[in-house]
Amino acid sequence: MLELHNLIKTFNPGTPNEVRALRGVTLTLERGSFLIIIGTNGSGKSTLLNAVAGTFLVDSGRIRLADQDITRQPEHRRARLIGRVFQNPFSGTAPSMSIAENLALAARRGQPRGLGWALNHKLRQQIRDRIRSLNMGLEDRIDNAIGSLSGGQRQALTLLMASWLKPDLLLLDEHTAALDPKSADQVIRLTHEIIQRDKLTTLMVTHSMQQAVHLGDRIVMMHRGQVLHDLRGAERERVRPEDLLNRFDAVRRREQLDAGVAELLRQNYI
Amino acid sequence: MTLLIGATTIGLILALLALGVYLSYRIFNFPDITADGSITLGAAVASILLVHHWSPMAATLIGFLAGAAAGMLTGLLHTKFKINALLSGILVMTALYSVNLHVMGKSNIPLLNESTLANQAESLAGSFLGGGKSEFLLAGWTVGSRDAAMLVGATLMVLAVGLALYLFFRTNLGTAMRATGDNSQMICALGVSVDFIIILGLALSNGLIALSGALLAQYQGFVDVQMGIGMVVWGLASVIIGEALVGTNKIGLLITGAVMGSVLFRLLVAIALRWGLNPNDLKLITAVFVFAALVMPAVLRKLRPAAKPTAT
Numbered sequence: 084m085l086e087l088h089n090l091i092k093t094f095n096p097g098t099p100n101e102v103r104a105l106r107g108v109t110l111t112l113e114r115g116s117f118l119i120i121i122g123t124n125g126s127g128k129s130t131l132l133n134a135v136a137g138t139f140l141v142d143s144g145r146i147r148l149a150d151q152d153i154t155r156q157p158e159h160r161r162a163r164l165i166g167r168v169f170q171n172p173f174s175g176t177a178p179s180m181s182i183a184e185n186l187a188l189a190a191r192r193g194q195p196r197g198l199g200w201a202l203n204h205k206l207r208q209q210i211r212d213r214i215r216s217l218n219m220g221l222e223d224r225i226d227n228a229i230g231s232l233s234g235g236q237r238q239a240l241t242l243l244m245a246s247w248l249k250p251d252l253l254l255l256d257e258h259t260a261a262l263d264p265k266s267a268d269q270v271i272r273l274t275h276e277i278i279q280r281d282k283l284t285t286l287m288v289t290h291s292m293q294q295a296v297h298l299g300d301r302i303v304m305m306h307r308g309q310v311l312h313d314l315r316g317a318e319r320e321r322v323r324p325e326d327l328l329n330r331f332d333a334v335r336r337r338e339q340l341d342a343g344v345a346e347l348l349r350q351n352y353i
Numbered sequence: 354m355t356l357l358i359g360a361t362t363i364g365l366i367l368a369l370l371a372l373g374v375y376l377s378y379r380i381f382n383f384p385d386i387t388a389d390g391s392i393t394l395g396a397a398v399a400s401i402l403l404v405h406h407w408s409p410m411a412a413t414l415i416g417f418l419a420g421a422a423a424g425m426l427t428g429l430l431h432t433k434f435k436i437n438a439l440l441s442g443i444l445v446m447t448a449l450y451s452v453n454l455h456v457m458g459k460s461n462i463p464l465l466n467e468s469t470l471a472n473q474a475e476s477l478a479g480s481f482l483g484g485g486k487s488e489f490l491l492a493g494w495t496v497g498s499r500d501a502a503m504l505v506g507a508t509l510m511v512l513a514v515g516l517a518l519y520l521f522f523r524t525n526l527g528t529a530m531r532a533t534g535d536n537s538q539m540i541c542a543l544g545v546s547v548d549f550i551i552i553l554g555l556a557l558s559n560g561l562i563a564l565s566g567a568l569l570a571q572y573q574g575f576v577d578v579q580m581g582i583g584m585v586v587w588g589l590a591s592v593i594i595g596e597a598l599v600g601t602n603k604i605g606l607l608i609t610g611a612v613m614g615s616v617l618f619r620l621l622v623a624i625a626l627r628w629g630l631n632p633n634d635l636k637l638i639t640a641v642f643v644f645a646a647l648v649m650p651a652v653l654r655k656l657r658p659a660a661k662p663t664a665t
Binding site for chain 2: 136157158159160162163165167169173174175176177178179180184185187188189191192193194196197198199200201202228244
């Protein structure tokens with residue numbers, strides 16, 4: 084379904100700010116699987132998501148999605164296959180436009196846009212019905228500007244927009260990190276419902292070990308632009324939040340050791 | 354009375370300029386200086402075609418298209434060559450000055466002997482009133498039939514364009530355009546090429562501005578290569594007054610506001626000139642006015658410290 088083959092990306096190559104964000108990531112996702120990506124800050128997990136979404140083109144490697152090679156496609160071309168929810172609740176919606184207009188834009192994700200009316204009676208009715216299923220009391224406010232809503236409400240709507248046309252791949256980039264705990268819970272529940280109902284192939288980045296353990300059917304831990312652990316099947320079933328934290332600690336200790344050893348070598352040999 | 358009608362008519366014609374500026378500046382947040390060149394381009398292209406006895410309708414339409422091409426160029430410079438928005442506009446505007454001179458062949462073309470939309474409106478009004486009278490009485494005022502015909506013609510034109518724009522903003526393409534200005538990251542994730550939409554939007558914006566120029570040339574009976582100087586600021590002033598008048602972000606009202614702003618601004622200018630304002634100071638005062646209108650909201654907010662927290 085989604086095949087990432089040896090993705091490499093370096094930002095600002097040849098400058099002091101050089102960052103080797105992806106150092107050869109290879110991953111294969113089957114149709115309908117729900118993969119959670121965790122990792123330390125700067126491990127490349129968001130970069131990986133952006134590489135798949137097409138925010139930038141990778142330096143080398145291959146990305147295949149739904150039997151098409153999308154490695155060189157610009158972001159807006161990939162959008163017909165990919166639905167996305169961003170970390171920042173402000174990123175996913177157009178604030179000065181109404182709820183209905185935002186959803187109407189999403190209802191044509193990746194399709195040509197001509198001079199037909201953006202909204203008609205039937206679409207408005209569908210929008211109202213789907214928004215009612217959020218249980219947020221927004222169904223009577225679909226002509227209000229989205230800018231007047233809270234972050235949690237916006238994120239719920241963005242999720243609805245990303246999944247309006249069933250995407251071949253759903254990308255969730257720490258989409259609850261900027262929300263208060265209550266809204267985050269609500270959005271996570273909604274995420275779970277939508278992914279279950281539509282059997283969406285999903286790639287989700289998170290900081291929360293709780294979410295990692297309770298959602299999804301596979302966990303990938305990234306470190307320094309590479310896949311460090313890939314937990315699935317029985318191993319995935321057994322894993323608890325503490326186990327993940329332990330693995331993080333192990334990584335950190337090794338880092339420190341590496342630094343210490345390097346220092347030792349430097350002192351002894353240079 | 355003639356003064357007021359004249360000012361209103363020019364205000365309505367320049368309302369198309371205001372709508373163009375509204376489109377680039379408010380929808381895309383793109384300060385597009387191309388306007389100074391494209392308004393003259395529209396006037397120049399329409400005028401030279403009129404001199405060659407083209408039908409006024411066709412000449413005006415081609416003026417619109419010429420402006421659209423100029424806008425497209427600015428859009429291309431900005432999106433494909435990654436040139437700063439302001440600079441792209443300046444480059445195209447500067448280039449257009451020479452282009453306009455080439456189109457016109459000289460720096461000023463009179464249209465007094467040509468058949469223009471203005472003459473057509475006038476003769477239509479003449480036959481409508483009967484007997485080709487040059488003026489008539491309206492509620493106790495003597496009104497020139499030429500003036501009245503212009504006013505009606507300009508009103509119809511602005512109504513048509515305003516309505517078309519309003520309807521356009523409710524189509525799939527139009528909502529995508531508004532969303533591009535509102536949140537380009539989101540609309541890109543929904544499969545719209547932001548570059549394409551910006552190019553299209555600037556083409557439309559400058560087309561409207563050129564249309565305004567083409568009509569203005571026919572109304573005033575000449576085109577001058579200098580006529581575009583400071584027009585962006587005129588347009589901005591109109592848009593800002595309009596926003597103050599309607600005070601909402603509903604698209605239909607904002608379009609109406611831009612039109613009303615343009616007319617009101619023209620009337621204010623006409624009255625100020627009548628009272629003895631030195632015409633040389635006009636652009637300075639306009640610039641100061643726009644400056645004041647831009648900083649005023651922030652100053653007012655500071656003066657009124659947290660009277661009520663505004664919900665966002």
